[in-house]
Structure formats: C-alpha cells, structure tokens
Amino acid sequence: MPTARERVRAELTAEITAAARRQLAEVGAAALSLRAVAREVGMASSAVYRYFPSRDDLLTRLIIDGYDALGEAAEAADDPAAPPEQRWSAVCGAVRDWALAHPHEYALLYGSPVPGYSAPQDTVPAASRVGIVLGRILGDAARAGRLSGGGVRVPGLLGDAAVEVLGQDAPGIDDAVRVRALLAWSSLFGTVSFELFGHLVGSVEDADAYFARAVAELGALIGLD
Amino acid sequence: MPTARERVRAELTAEITAAARRQLAEVGAAALSLRAVAREVGMASSAVYRYFPSRDDLLTRLIIDGYDALGEAAEAADDPAAPPEQRWSAVCGAVRDWALAHPHEYALLYGSPVPGYSAPQDTVPAASRVGIVLGRILGDAARAGRLSGGGVRVPGLLGDAAVEVLGQDAPGIDDAVRVRALLAWSSLFGTVSFELFGHLVGSVEDADAYFARAVAELGALIGLD
DNA sequence: GCTCGGCGAGAGCGGTGCTCTCGTTCCGGT
DNA sequence: ACCGGAACGAGAGCACCGCTCTCGCCGAGC
Missing domain, CATH: 1.10.10 (Arc Repressor Mutant, subunit A)
Incomplete structure (x- = not known):
C-alpha cells in the first residue's frame, strides 16, 4: 500500500x-x-x-523508455505464425515506423552519444529487446530449416551477448548466421538512420519503396528467402 | 596579391x-x-x-572539413587497378579507420543532426565524395562484367543524385544495382556506427574480424564476388 | 503532540551563445 | 601625405544553462 x-x-x-x-x-x-x-x-x-539527481539521470530514464517503446513496437509487429521473411519485413517496418514517428528519441538511442554521458548498465535489457525479436525469428527459421547459408566457424569473433540473443548452437544456427544477423541488424539501423538523418535526400525519391527493397535485400542476405 | x-x-x-x-x-x-x-x-x-557569424557556421566549417578528410581517405585507399572486391574492402576499411581515428568528427557527420541546425547546401559536394568513390568502383566492375545481379527496373524510386553518383545507364548498371549500392553504403555506415557508438559491446569480441566479415558479406550483397 | 525527513522555492556560482558599444588600427582614395 | 571609413579586439551585458545550498514548510510516524 x-x-x-x-x-x-x-x-x-x-x-x-x-x-x-x-x-x-x-x-x-x-x-x-x-x-x-x-x-x-x-x-x-x-x-x-x-x-x-542530474540531467544525465533524466536522460537515462528517457533512453530506457525509448528502448522499451521501440522494443514493444517490434514485439507487437512479430506474428510467430507467419513465414520468416514476412516476420522479418514486418519487424523492420515497425522499427522504421517507430523511428519516423519519434525521430528525436530514435536519435537519442542510435545517434551520436551525448558527450560526457555514458549509458549505464540498466539500459542493456531494454536495448536488447529488438535484437531478441530478430533472434527469435532467425532461430525459428533455422529450426524449421528455412535458413540457407551458414556453416562457418569463427571462434572468438562473437561475444556471449550475441550467442545469448541469437540462441545456443542449434541445427542451422552457427557463428556465420549470428554474424549475418548482427550485420542485418546494424544494416537495418544504418538504413533507417540514413533516411532519418537526411543522407538519402536527393538520392531516393520514394522512401517507402526504397526501404521495402532494402529490407528484402537484407532478408536475402541473412538467408531468408 | x-x-x-x-x-x-x-x-x-x-x-x-x-x-x-x-x-x-x-x-x-x-x-x-x-x-x-x-x-x-x-x-x-x-x-x-x-x-x-555564429557557432553553427563554425560547425558547418568543421562538417565540410570532415567530409573532405573522409572523402580523401576513401579516395586514397582506392586503387583503380585492383580487382573490384578488393577495392570495395579497401575503401570500407579506410572509412572505418578514419572513423575510429576521428570518432567525434564521424559522429558530427553521420550521427544525430544537431537540433535547430540544418546543413547548408555547401556541404553536399564534400559529403558526396565517398559515394562517388563507391560508385566508381561499381561502375568499373559493371563495365568489366564483374557485377552479378541487376535487371530490375524501379522507375521513380531513385533521385537524380543517385544516378549521377552511380553513373548513367550502362551495361550492368541499372536501378537494382544502384539500390544495392545505396544499401551497401548505408549498411557500411550502420556497421561503423554500431561499433563506434557502442552497440556491439558484448556481442562482438574481435571487432576487426567482424568488420572484415561484414564487408565481405556486403560485397556479396552488391554483386561483387 | 512533537520531531524529523521529504519537499519546494529562491539565491547563487560558473558556465554558455550572442549582442552592443567603444577605442584602436590599418587600407585605400584623394 | 593624409584622412575617412572599414575592420578589429576587448569588455560589459543579457538571458539562459546545470547544479548546489539554504531556508521555511508540511505531513507522517513515534
């Protein structure tokens, strides 16, 4: 009470x-x-x-709330019953939509770090939520045998966090898959950031269509087809 | 005088x-x-x-200088006599090296836009230099018949700037290639930003090896093999 | 009922971007 | 050669910032 x-x-x-x-x-x-x-x-x-206690602590609060909101949007967009490539593009679209709707919060999360401020450890769980969604999609696809590629061992390249998010060793999941998942993850954010931060101005007419094609290409890169 | x-x-x-x-x-x-x-x-x-006249004008000067320095690094790393996939990874490596050496300048160029500040048109030529280098590599590869994929027409998707940087229509170059080039460019940016802004902490042990693999995957995505 | 801890307000410190004024110094035209 | 005007540097000042300290208040627990 x-x-x-x-x-x-x-x-x-x-x-x-x-x-x-x-x-x-x-x-x-x-x-x-x-x-x-x-x-x-x-x-x-x-x-x-x-x-x-300080402006930085207020910022930390906003950062955690932002990660949670984005993570929630991604989780809500993922329908586990849908085919993998559809889940992938749905989650990507949700991330982009959230970023376009909250550009400043997105910039706070994925833009330049605020000078003199370093995010405390509390932000990690919230920050991982989108990655976990993507990992679940890949894991499900791998278990269903719908993930091509893989087969490369790169010991010592990845850390524990990547293995945790992208599942333990399983049929179809190895370091090569995890590396490509990380790459797709950072590529997705590069694409969204480019659009949001104005680096595509002049080069892309139809941003929606470009993003759809980019997501499809990245899906193919991961091994979803 | x-x-x-x-x-x-x-x-x-x-x-x-x-x-x-x-x-x-x-x-x-x-x-x-x-x-x-x-x-x-x-x-x-x-x-x-x-x-x-203002702090913002000083910032503009720094932004242009930064784009020029990065563009120069990319241009210096490109050996037109080398095979395309080697040129691609050399330029990617140069971009990453420059970013690691000048993290704050990189953040200024590709991080969150400064609120209330919008980059003037003067910055565009300097900002395009890296893109032009990448476009030259792709164009040379296409003319040499060493670029796979393509064959898709997506009218109205891309703007004039993309066509200008990535060359007019030529054998092997069409909108699909240009889209993949843009995607590779923003993905490279996403990968570098993730590393620089700390989003890979915990997930990647060996950043150099991860980046090398990422560049190779992205090269394959473009169609360089 | 009283005390003590949480609370809000206000003043104050050193910092910021930016403006205005004032005295100086140097350049160009006569 | 000189003189007017433009460029210049310094300083004070304005409004704002993050943050700290003190003070008076008020409510909850002993």
Whole structure:
C-alpha cells in the first residue's frame, strides 16, 4: 500500500518524464534543458533534483523508455505464425515506423552519444529487446530449416551477448548466421538512420519503396528467402 | 596579391578552426563551446564572431572539413587497378579507420543532426565524395562484367543524385544495382556506427574480424564476388 | 503532540551563445 | 601625405544553462 506521499511522488516523476519527452521532441537531446522541463511542470528547477539527481539521470530514464517503446513496437509487429521473411519485413517496418514517428528519441538511442554521458548498465535489457525479436525469428527459421547459408566457424569473433540473443548452437544456427544477423541488424539501423538523418535526400525519391527493397535485400542476405 | 590584413585574417581563421577541431575531438559537437575556442586561440569570445557569424557556421566549417578528410581517405585507399572486391574492402576499411581515428568528427557527420541546425547546401559536394568513390568502383566492375545481379527496373524510386553518383545507364548498371549500392553504403555506415557508438559491446569480441566479415558479406550483397 | 525527513522555492556560482558599444588600427582614395 | 571609413579586439551585458545550498514548510510516524 503506497502512502499518499509515494503516490504523488510517482505522479510527479511521470509528469516530469512526460514533459522531458515533449522537450526532447522539440529541441533534441543535446539541448534538453532541465530548467525548461521544470518550467513546463510548473516548479522550480531545483525541485526537479529531488526526483532526478542530474540531467544525465533524466536522460537515462528517457533512453530506457525509448528502448522499451521501440522494443514493444517490434514485439507487437512479430506474428510467430507467419513465414520468416514476412516476420522479418514486418519487424523492420515497425522499427522504421517507430523511428519516423519519434525521430528525436530514435536519435537519442542510435545517434551520436551525448558527450560526457555514458549509458549505464540498466539500459542493456531494454536495448536488447529488438535484437531478441530478430533472434527469435532467425532461430525459428533455422529450426524449421528455412535458413540457407551458414556453416562457418569463427571462434572468438562473437561475444556471449550475441550467442545469448541469437540462441545456443542449434541445427542451422552457427557463428556465420549470428554474424549475418548482427550485420542485418546494424544494416537495418544504418538504413533507417540514413533516411532519418537526411543522407538519402536527393538520392531516393520514394522512401517507402526504397526501404521495402532494402529490407528484402537484407532478408536475402541473412538467408531468408 | 592579398593584403597583410587578408593574410592575418586567413591565418586566424585557420587557427580558430584548428582549435575548434581540437575541442571537438575532446568534448564532442554538442558541447563545442565557442568561448573555449576563443580562450584557446587567446582572444575574446566576441572577437571570434568577426570570423564566424555564429557557432553553427563554425560547425558547418568543421562538417565540410570532415567530409573532405573522409572523402580523401576513401579516395586514397582506392586503387583503380585492383580487382573490384578488393577495392570495395579497401575503401570500407579506410572509412572505418578514419572513423575510429576521428570518432567525434564521424559522429558530427553521420550521427544525430544537431537540433535547430540544418546543413547548408555547401556541404553536399564534400559529403558526396565517398559515394562517388563507391560508385566508381561499381561502375568499373559493371563495365568489366564483374557485377552479378541487376535487371530490375524501379522507375521513380531513385533521385537524380543517385544516378549521377552511380553513373548513367550502362551495361550492368541499372536501378537494382544502384539500390544495392545505396544499401551497401548505408549498411557500411550502420556497421561503423554500431561499433563506434557502442552497440556491439558484448556481442562482438574481435571487432576487426567482424568488420572484415561484414564487408565481405556486403560485397556479396552488391554483386561483387 | 512533537520531531524529523521529504519537499519546494529562491539565491547563487560558473558556465554558455550572442549582442552592443567603444577605442584602436590599418587600407585605400584623394 | 593624409584622412575617412572599414575592420578589429576587448569588455560589459543579457538571458539562459546545470547544479548546489539554504531556508521555511508540511505531513507522517513515534
């Protein structure tokens, strides 16, 4: 049973993060001002420090929330009953849609690191959610024998995290598959980032069609056909 | 014949950009402080405004210089006499090496856009240099008949810039090749960014070996074998 | 009922980008 | 040769930033 004090504290915390998210969407992460957040919530800047020890901690909160929202979008888009290549493109599309809808949050997650700020370990579980979805798709495809390629051993190349996300050794899953999954994962984000950060301006007319083709090519790269 | 005044102005401008680049390497773009630059050069902050109308203009200068430096590295790494897949991996390696050596400048070029700042048109030629190198490699490979795949028409998908960089229609070059080239370029960027921005920590043990494999996979994706 | 801890407000510190003014210095035309 | 004007550097000042400290308040637990 939370006391009244705890309740109002939780409410105020949520209100602060909501205002911070609004401010993030307006001015970006680097210019996120704790004072402006305080103004929007209607209290003195010093009072915010009762809830977040520093601006960086507020940023960490936003980062974790962002990873969770993106991960949730990816999970919601994945229908385990669908064929693998369809699951792949559905998840890719969901990631892109979320990025286009929340460009500043996406930039916070996958853009330049904020100088002087290093993400704490707390962010790792949330950050892994999209990777886990992709790993599940690949694992299912491999177990169903619908994953071509593979067969290469590259000891010492990958770390434990990759093996954990992409499943233990199983029929059809080896280091070559994991490497290609990682590559597809970073390529997907390269493609989304290029579009979002304006590097495709002038080169691509129809961004939707380009993305669809890119996802198909990357699916083929992984071994989904 | 430049007057003495013009000479000292050019010198001071160069000194300011040099100090700014040093500061950029230390604290990153978002924390780049014009006052600190002025301190390092040894003049009042207001005096710097005689040379750069605003902090953003100083940033633009750094961006153009960065694109030029990266483009130069890519051009230097490309040996037109070598086989295409070797040229591809050499240029990819040069891009990654430059990024690892100048992480903050790379983040400035390919990371989150600075909010409220939009790159002026002046940056486009410098930004295109790496793309042009990649386009030349693909064009040469296509003319030599060493590019597999292609054969797909996707009218209205790509813009003029892509056609310009990747050559007019030629035997072996069509929209499908250009799309894959763009995809390879953004995937390369995604791979480098993931490594640089820390998204591969825990998943990849041997970054050099991973990158080499990624480049090889991407080369195959383009159609180089 | 009283005390003590959480709380909000306000002032203050050193920093930022940017503007304005003021005295100087140098360049070009007469 | 000189003088007017343009370029220049310095300094003060404005509004903002993150963060700290102190102070008065108020509610929850002993």
